[in-house]
Amino acid sequence: MKAPVLAVDMGGTKILAAIISDKYQVLAREYQPTLASEGPQAVIRRLLAAFDRLLSSQKMGPSELGAISLAIAGGMDTEKGLVTSSPNLPGWHDVPLRDMVGEHYGVPTLLVNDSSAAALGEYRLGAGKGTRNMVMLTVGTGIGGGIIIEGKLYTGSSGSAGEIGHMAIDVSGPKCKCGNIGCLEMLASGTAMAREAIRRIRDGQQSILIALVGGNIENITAREVGTAARNGDALAADVILEAATYLGIGLVNMVNIFNPEVIVIGGSVAKLGDLLLEPARQVVKERAFRISANLVRIVPAQLGDDAGVLGAAVFARQRGTK
Amino acid sequence: MKAPVLAVDMGGTKILAAIISDKYQVLAREYQPTLASEGPQAVIRRLLAAFDRLLSSQKMGPSELGAISLAIAGGMDTEKGLVTSSPNLPGWHDVPLRDMVGEHYGVPTLLVNDSSAAALGEYRLGAGKGTRNMVMLTVGTGIGGGIIIEGKLYTGSSGSAGEIGHMAIDVSGPKCKCGNIGCLEMLASGTAMAREAIRRIRDGQQSILIALVGGNIENITAREVGTAARNGDALAADVILEAATYLGIGLVNMVNIFNPEVIVIGGSVAKLGDLLLEPARQVVKERAFRISANLVRIVPAQLGDDAGVLGAAVFARQRGTK
16 A cells, blocks of 8 residues: 555653555654643543644545554553553553544554564564564653564554553562563663662762752753763762662563563663663673673664654554555 | 374383374374483484384385474484583483484485473373464473464574473572573472472371382382372371472463463373363462453363374474475
8 A cells, every 4th residue: 555654652751643655755743742641631632633624624525544653651461452552641540542543533553562563563663673573661750662473563462562661670679660570671760760879878878969850859861871871970870880780681582482582671761872772782682691681782763753653554554455 | 184193202211103194183003111221322323223113013104194293302413403411411412313213215315302392292192282372391300391482383593492391480599400590390290299208208208208218218208109099198298288389380471471371281291181180270360460360261181192203293284394
C-alpha cells in the first residue's frame, strides 16, 4: 500500500502524532502534552483533535489514510484492541481505544505498545538495520522493552511481551508498582537515578546537584545527574555508575536468553551516552556467556523521538493495511 | 523425508541415543553413562560405538538415515557446528562435533542444545502441543531453557539463546561457574536444593534427611529432599518452598518478557510435581503482569527422558534432511 499512515506515540507526559509516507518520511508532526491526569476521555478527545489538525494541515481526509497506528505506553490486549492498564496513564482500564479511533475515522486501526513500536522503528530504520535478532531497552522515567525475532516484532500471545523493565534482577530489591519486586526499572531508570541521588544528598553527601536545582533537591532528575557527572561531580558519577551496572546485569540476562546481534538503548536516559553504556558493556563482557557476549553490539538508538511513530508506521505496513 | 533420524541427547551424566521414525516413534534406544571426566575423545568414541550398535540392531546402514541430530548439554556455535564449552563436559572447547560425526557416517548432521531440543520435543509432541509461544525450563542438576516463538525453536543469532538458568535474579546472590552472579540455576536447581538442605543440617537443624542418607549428608540430592518432604519433613519442605519461590521469580520474568501461552517445566527436579509448581505458580499470580499471568499455563513436561531425542528429531525434520 502507498497511502500514508497516521501514527501516534503516546506516553504519560507527551503525545507525538505524525503522518508518515510509504517511504517513512514524516510529512507532518504535532507534539502536545498528554495531561494524563485528566483521564482517558479528555486524552482521547485531545488525540482526535490533534489527528484532525494534522489531516487538515496536509489537506487530507481520513479516507486517504492507509491506516492509523497507535503506539501507547501501557499494557494491552491487542486481539481485543484494549489498553488494559498503564502505570503512566491513570484511569485507563480496558479502554477500547483501537475501535474508538477506528470507528471514528472509518480507517483500519492498530494498537501496539510504545516500546515495541520504538524497537520496530530502530530495527527497520535505525540502529538495528541489517540484523535479524534485536532487543531494545527504552530507558527513561521507566524502562520499556521491545523484541525483534528473526526480523519480526515479537509481541507475545496476547500482545504483552517485552516488559524487560519488569524483569526482577534483585530478589531483595524495592517493590515496584507493577506488583513485582526488584525490577530492573526500579534500579536503572532515570527515576531510580534521581531517587538515589536525592537519597545520598539527604544522607549528607555533597554534590553540585544541590546548586543545579537551586536547593530544591526534589527537582533532581536524571538530566541534572548527567550534567553534574559531566562537570566532575563524584556523587552524580557514582549514581550513574551504579545504575549502569544494574542496566548491565539486565543486559547480561538479555544476552544469555536472546543471543541477539544487537541491543539498542534508547529513551531520554540513553542521552547519557557512554557514561551509561560503557559500564553496562563491561558487565556484559565480564558476566555473559562468551559466544553471545562476543557477538552482541550494545549501541545507542538513532531515531530519537521519532522511533515510536516510525515504528508504529512500520507495524501498520507489516500487519497489512489498505 | 521419510527416513529415520538417529538422535542423541547427551548430558554430563548420561547419553540417550535413539533411532526415531518419521512418525516420531522410538524404534530403538540405548542408554549409557557419559563418563564425561574421560574427556571429549573417549566420549565421542563411545557415542559412535553406541550409534553403530543401534544401527545394527535395526539392520540399518548409515545411508538409510535421513539425518543425525545431536542434542548436547553445552554452549555451541551452530553455524560452525562446534560445542564451544560446557560446564557439564570437562575438556570440551570448540569441539567440531557436528562435522566429526557427519563425516564419519556421511550423513547430514545437526547440532542443537539439549534444552532447546527438549523444548522443541515438548512443543510438537508433549505439553506444548497446540500453542504458538512456549518457554521450557529443564530443572535438574542445572537449569536449562528452550524458547519457542511463533511455532519455531528460537536459538538466537549464533545458536546460544535460551540460557534461562543463567538469568541473574539476585544481584547479591552466589557467583555461578558461568561467570554471572545470582543465576536462577544457583537458587532453584536440584543442586541448589541439596546445597541448601546440607547447609541447614550443618547449621544444626533436624531432618529425616540425615537418616535417609545413612548420615552421609554430602550424599543428599534433590531426590532425597523430595522424599523427605513427602514424609512430612519440615526442613525439606522449606528448602523446596524456597527453591520453588526462586523458580517462580524466574517464571515471572519469563511471563513478563515472553507473554507465552505455556511454560513447561521438565527435568528430574520437576518430578517433585506440585510441591515445586504450586508455589511457583503462586509467585507468578502475585507478581507478573495481569494479562500475561492470566493467560499462561505452567505445566509439567510430558515426554520424560525422551523429550531431548524426540526434539532433536523434530529439529532435523524442520531444518531439512534428505
